[in-house]
Amino acid sequence: MVEDSPSDVLITKEAMEQAKLVNNLHVVEDGVEAMAFLRKEPKYAAAPRPDLVLLDWNLPRKSGKEVLAEIKADEFLKRIPVVILTSSKADVDVLKAYGLHANCYLTKPIGFLGFVDMVSSISHFWFHVVTLPPV
């Protein structure tokens, strides 16, 4: 998860627990760290390849748009599903994201319960319905 809002990180962890999800959630807080994590640069040398990336659109240092573009242009990273999870519902952001091959775009609802539902739905679809790319 690439997310700079500590409260959203907390909520996501809480939501995953409530949805009884057994996943290892790795969190980085900006786009530069995101790429370092994915590329297993020294600080993240032991990081696993994620099965799914939850990517906020508005991030410090390097935007979600840039992170998405880099992931999807990278021969080794492009198959990793990237779910944009952001508060923006601006058409321009949605269109840009899908144009850069985001796997899907989700607008964060207001309210904890709505967000728990959304996290459950994301997890159900991506971890129980979808066939993920083999690592």
Next chain:
Amino acid sequence: MVEDSPSDVLIAQEALGSSKLINELHVVEDGVEAMSFLRRQGRYASSPRPDLVLLDLNLPRKSGREVLAEIKTDPDLKIIPVVILTSSKEESDVLKAYGLHANAYVTKPVGFGSFVEMVGSISHFWFSVVTLPTH
């Protein structure tokens, strides 16, 4: 939906028929028809732009893989989410599909009930959770 198996089409129609989420299900049975539909050629001149494409891989005339590649390299069509819905769970098919920017890959389960459930899950996620690109 691009699907050459009439029984799978029937099941999808059944599963989606009672869903209030979907306005119209358009079905074509091979890859050539799929591209004509998307490009609004000939008899598809007044077809709507789909919100989601469910795409089988093994199709007559033009394979699902070719259709996917054409959609995802077309500047007008590439933003349309494409969910591969196929009986193959071959790693090479999965890897190839994600590499060509399929939005998700779903392997058809064996059994009517499971397939109905799966179509329902796809429909729920893409039509009531995801923010779809507007055209």
